[in-house]
Structures are given as structure tokens and as C-alpha cells.
Amino acid sequence: MALNCTTLSQIDDSQPPPYSNLAQTIPADVVHKPAHTTTVVVQQIHPPTYGPKPQYVMCSSCKSMTMTKVKDKVSIRTHKMAIILALLSCCSCLLIPYCLSSCQNQQHDCENCGAYLGTFKN
Numbered sequence: 001m002a003l004n005c006t007t008l009s010q011i012d013d014s015q016p017p018p019y020s021n022l023a024q025t026i027p028a029d030v031v032h033k034p035a036h037t038t039t040v041v042v043q044q045i046h047p048p049t050y051g052p053k054p055q056y057v058m059c060s061s062c063k064s065m066t067m068t069k070v071k072d073k074v075s076i077r078t079h080k081m082a083i084i085l086a087l088l089s090c091c092s093c094l095l096i097p098y099c100l101s102s103c104q105n106q107q108h109d110c111e112n113c114g115a116y117l118g119t120f121k122n
């Protein structure tokens with residue numbers, strides 16, 4: 001009978017300890033925590049949308065808040081409208097799209113430094 005008890009104790013040593021004993025044997029300072037956490041905030045900056053009139057915006061070049069200076073710029077659409085008008089009216093209305101700002105794009109420049117800021121496309 002005594003022989004059976006020793007063999008049972010040898011078998012118990014080869015078995016892994018129950019989970020409740022494992023949790024008690026791990027000291028609290030062994031648990032790894034990051035030394036410091038870094039929070040990264042990603043902020044999307046949308047460029048301003050420009051309209052046909054001067055706008056109050058922050059210039060990305062001189063970093064000042066200014067009104068934009070608007071210039072009319074001829075575009076492909078202006079040429080297409082001139083061709084269509086020339087075909088319909090036998091060249092008498094050819095120059096009308098080049099005189100109307102509503103038939104052209106508006107380019108916005110900074111009043112302070114003159115940097116290009118954006119374009120409003122008609």
C-alpha cells in the first residue's frame with residue numbers, strides 16, 4: 001500500500017499544476033506594460049474651395065489671412081464655347097466667351113505675396 005502512495009506522488013509531480021496555482025506564482029511586476037504610450041492624432045486639412053468672388057483665406061505661402069485677388073483665365077471650355085458660337089453665328093460672336101468672366105475660370109492669388117492659391121472652374 002505504501003508503494004502505491006509514492007507512485008501517485010511521482011505522477012502528480014509530472015502533471016502541470018492547475019491554473020489557479022499559476023496565477024498566484026506570477027508576480028505583478030512581471031506583467032509587461034508599455035513604458036509610455038504615444039497618441040497620434042491625424043487631422044485632415046481640407047483645402048479651401050474657391051468661388052467666383054474674392055475670399056478671405058489663409059495664404060499657405062506667407063501664412064497670413066488675406067483676401068484673394070481674382071483673375072479671369074481662359075480655359076478649354078472658353079475655346080469650345082467660342083467655336084460653337086462662331087459656327088452658329090458665322091464668326092460675329094466669336095469673342096463673346098473671352099469677354100465674359102462667367103465663361104472663364106477664376107484664379108485666386110494672395111494679395112500680399114501674389115502666390116497662387118486655387119482656381120474656381122466654371
Ligand SMILES: [Zn+2]
Pocket residue numbers: 059060061062063064110111112113114115
Ligand atoms: Zn501670401
